Amino acid sequence: MLRRVFGYDEFRGEQREIVEHVIGGGDALVLMPTGGGKSLCYQIPALVRDGVGVVISPLIALMQDQVDALRALGVRAGFLNSTQDVDEQRLVQAEFVAGRLDVLYLAPERLRNEATLRLLDRGRVSLFAIDEAHCVAQWGHDFRPDYLMLSQLHERWPDVPRIALTATATEATRQEIATRLDLTAARHFVASFDRPNIQYRIAGKVEPRKQLLELLRGEHKGDAGIVYCLSRASVEKTAGFLTEQGVEALPYHAGLDPRTRAAHQSRFLREDGLVMVATIAFGMGIDKPDVRFVAHLDLPKSVEGYYQETGRAGRDGLPSTAWLAYGLQDVVQQRKMINGSEGDAAHRRRLVAHLDAMLALCETVECRRARLLAYFGQSASESCGNCDTCLAPPETWDGTVAAQKILSTVVRLKRERNQKFGAGQIIDILLGRKTAKVIQFDHDRLSVFGIGTELKEAEWRGVLRQLLAQGLIGVEGEYGTLVLTEGSDEVLRGRRQVPLRRDPVRAKPARAARAD
Numbered sequence: 001m002l003r004r005v006f007g008y009d010e011f012r013g014e015q016r017e018i019v020e021h022v023i024g025g026g027d028a029l030v031l032m033p034t035g036g037g038k039s040l041c042y043q044i045p046a047l048v049r050d051g052v053g054v055v056i057s058p059l060i061a062l063m064q065d066q067v068d069a070l071r072a073l074g075v076r077a078g079f080l081n082s083t084q085d086v087d088e089q090r091l092v093q094a095e096f097v098a099g100r101l102d103v104l105y106l107a108p109e110r111l112r113n114e115a116t117l118r119l120l121d122r123g124r125v126s127l128f129a130i131d132e133a134h135c136v137a138q139w140g141h142d143f144r145p146d147y148l149m150l151s152q153l154h155e156r157w158p159d160v161p162r163i164a165l166t167a168t169a170t171e172a173t174r175q176e177i178a179t180r181l182d183l184t185a186a187r188h189f190v191a192s193f194d195r196p197n198i199q200y201r202i203a204g205k206v207e208p209r210k211q212l213l214e215l216l217r218g219e220h221k222g223d224a225g226i227v228y229c230l231s232r233a234s235v236e237k238t239a240g241f242l243t244e245q246g247v248e249a250l251p252y253h254a255g256l257d258p259r260t261r262a263a264h265q266s267r268f269l270r271e272d273g274l275v276m277v278a279t280i281a282f283g284m285g286i287d288k289p290d291v292r293f294v295a296h297l298d299l300p301k302s303v304e305g306y307y308q309e310t311g312r313a314g315r316d317g318l319p320s321t322a323w324l325a326y327g328l329q330d331v332v333q334q335r336k337m338i339n340g341s342e343g344d345a346a347h348r349r350r351l352v353a354h355l356d357a358m359l360a361l362c363e364t365v366e367c368r369r370a371r372l373l374a375y376f377g378q379s380a381s382e383s384c385g386n387c388d389t390c391l392a393p394p395e396t397w398d399g400t401v402a403a404q405k406i407l408s409t410v411v412r413l414k415r416e417r418n419q420k421f422g423a424g425q426i427i428d429i430l431l432g433r434k435t436a437k438v439i440q441f442d443h444d445r446l447s448v449f450g451i452g453t454e455l456k457e458a459e460w461r462g463v464l465r466q467l468l469a470q471g472l473i474g475v476e477g478e479y480g481t482l483v484l485t486e487g488s489d490e491v492l493r494g495r496r497q498v499p500l501r502r503d504p505v506r507a508k509p510a511r512a513a514r515a516d
């Protein structure tokens with residue numbers, strides 16, 4: 001089947017074991033990185049076993065493409081989702097019942113519908129494949145309530161084998177998938193999550209769009225790539241900026257009308273050297289082998305998200321870059337967003353834990369790859385030689401005194417009731433700057449005024465960012481007031497040292513360099 005239908009000579013990694021296991025009727029939970037070849041793991045069993053393989057996938061926008069691709073190989077494939085009219089749906093349903101399909105793609109929300117369940121009863125299901133299985137985990141980063149209904153599959157059709165697949169799962173997420181989908185007794189296939197051809201780099205954010213342009217012009221001229229931004233507005237701005245600079249770039253976000261979105265997506269897939277500037281609405285399930293770089297202009301909310309997004313680079317195994325620009329404002333903004341988020345305390349705790357892990361990855365002085373793999377419970381060699389910290393090991397320095405100076409300033413500002421002071425004010429005070437706002441609040445009379453001239457503004461921002469990242473300073477409320485934490489107390493009392501990463505000195509922006 002592998003040769004005849006798909007035209008490949010050999011199975012990759014654990015594909016053979018997985019395929020044989022499912023053909024034999026076994027349940028499986030498959031963790032395999034993006035580009036690892038998960039699809040074959042259920043497509044071949046669906047072709048070999050009697051009946052129709054039912055694939056649950058949240059990627060409605062891609063179902064048509066997936067089905068077209070299978071049909072081109074001579075596989076009888078169909079899908080059922082909300083984009084179809086009644087006649088189209090009837091046709092597919094009839095084919096399913098008559099057993100004239102090998103594979104049927106189904107959107108998860110379909111299972112809310114008793115009619116769909118009855119339909120599945122009327123045909124013969126050879127297996128259930130649950131794609132993007134991490135969507136069932138609340139602990140994960142991409143929870144979809146409809147996925148919870150997938151537990152019915154096993155209850156209603158206990159004899160039909162199930163295979164759940166995902167490209168991202170920590171140990172905790174994996175346990176949750178197994179529990180929720182009743183796959184604890186299933187065989188777990190866990191491939192290495194390492195993507196050796198991806199070079200991981202996390203840079204200090206100075207002038208992000210310019211830095212991005214440098215990356216594109218310097219290392220990725222004419223390459224296809226994805227640039228992720230947090231907001232729709234910054235997607236538009238960045239795409240506009242790149243276009244002005246002569247880089248062919250297209251925007252993609254949920255605020256664009258579906259037709260434009262589809263058009264941009266298909267251009268990105270079919271043309272060479274296009275840059276897609278997108279929110280994270282873009283990318284899941286996109287199979288473009290030659291994406292040479294993935295750039296993040298804003299901090300991802302979790303390591304899982306980061307891993308999944310960067311994983312879209314270099315599916316073809318050729319050298320690719322994962323580049324992230326990260327700065328003080330990212331930390332403040334994300335902490336504020338969590339404070340203002342809806343949901344219960346447990347939900348907020350999850351968000352905080354996700355963010356903290358992401359921050360730890362950003363601030364590490366160790367190999368990024370090793371950190372990343374450790375997060376997914378996998379070990380790696382100590383130094384990969386293909387990430388920024390391995391290529392140019394960052395220095396560390398004792399930031400205890402600097403930290404104490406910042407914290408002492410925060411203590412003094414706290415006494416001003418109802419006033420919100422952010423990072424900017426604190427740094428102005430430390431540097432002894434008599435700005436309007438400093439004078440207005442008599443901050444030039446504080447004992448800490450001007451005690452921090454040994455560091456430059458950028459360095460203070462770096463210290464503050466790392467204190468935030470380490471939880472030695474907190475962010476309160478939706479306005480982002482800086483506050484002390486339990487950790488700050490220890491630092492102030494001299495009970496805790498604060499080793500900090502020395503941020504690499506970046507070439508200054510052109511304007512400043514000339515002024516020097």
Ligand code: ADP
Pocket residue numbers: 008009010011012015032033034035036037038039040287
């Ligand atoms: P995933 O879903 O894990 O991201 P896919 O199933 O889309 O990965 O496969 C990624 C790419 O690798 C596809 O282009 C696929 O055709 C190809 N591929 C999968 N298995 C093999 C194999 N055994 N030999 C060669 N190419 C393969």
Ligand code: ZN
Pocket residue numbers: 366367368369370383384385386387388389390391
């Ligand atoms: Zn490394």
